Amino acid sequence: MFLRRNxxxxxxxxxxxxMGPSPLNQKIECSWSTFLKRVLIRWQEELMGLHRDGWYDRHSCIDKWCMVFVYLPLIQHDIGAFQLWWNNHKIRHQRQVWLPIGAAPNDIYAFPHLYGGHQCGFTVSDRDLAEVAREKTLNYEQSARVPQDFYNEATNFTATNHLTLEISTAEECYIQLRRHFMLERSALQSSIYV
Incomplete structure (x- = not known):
């Protein structure tokens, strides 16, 4: 709406x-359903498992920062891989719906005239793009960043302990990183009272 305001x-x-349900937009409903099955459920189950097993406390800054440090890059990678796959998969024929078939969404978008469509895009000013980029950056920094000293120590800890942040090792990395920071916090609190 911002880009179309003028x-x-x-x-x-x-x-x-x-806004609201999209019963006539089966393509987007299909993409959300596929995304849920291929990406989202796995991460939901793993993160809910950490909470259920007592490894994540939503009130703990350390737990939140460890979660962001370990899981955010992995989840972003998974989303990027899904997006690449979805935009390059071939669309199959659907009964009673006219859509280009046998082509990938990226091809249909780039060459609409080859598939009976036309370019619906519009020119966006550099100023508007800069505003959107600034807003996106601000929102990302406010919601997902960890403090620089935490990031530096977490990076050092994972390197020193040969922890690789991969999908298959994410839970173990998170638990070890959390333990490290919890022990460090306990040691700091103990030294204050000595």
């Missing part, structure tokens, strides 16, 4: 986005 056609500003 347009004057029928899809300007608030008309550029439809």
């Amino acid at each position: 347009s004057s056609d029928q899809h300007a500003f608030s008309n550029s986005d439809i």
Whole structure:
């Protein structure tokens, strides 16, 4: 809506986005369903398992920072891999729906004229792109960043202990990193009272 705020056609500003259920948009519903099955469920189960087993306390900054440090890059990688796969998979024929078939979404987007479509894009100013980039950066930094000293120590700890941050080792890395910071915090608190 921000990028369409100054347009004057029928899809300007608030008309550029439809809120609510999308029963007529089966493609997006299919992509969300596939994303849920291929990516989201695995991460939900692993993260909920850490909470259930007592390894994650949502009130603990250390737990949150360890979670972001270990899991955020892995989840982002998984999402990127899914996006690449989805945008390059071949669309199969669907009954009673006219859509280009036998082509990938990326191809249909790049060459709509080859599939009976037309380019629906519009020019976006550099100023608007910079504003969107600034907003995205601010939101990311506010919600997902860990303190620099924590990041440096966590990086050093994982390197020193030969921990590789991979999907198959994420839980073990998280638990070891959490233990390290919890022990460090206990040692600091003990030295204060001595």
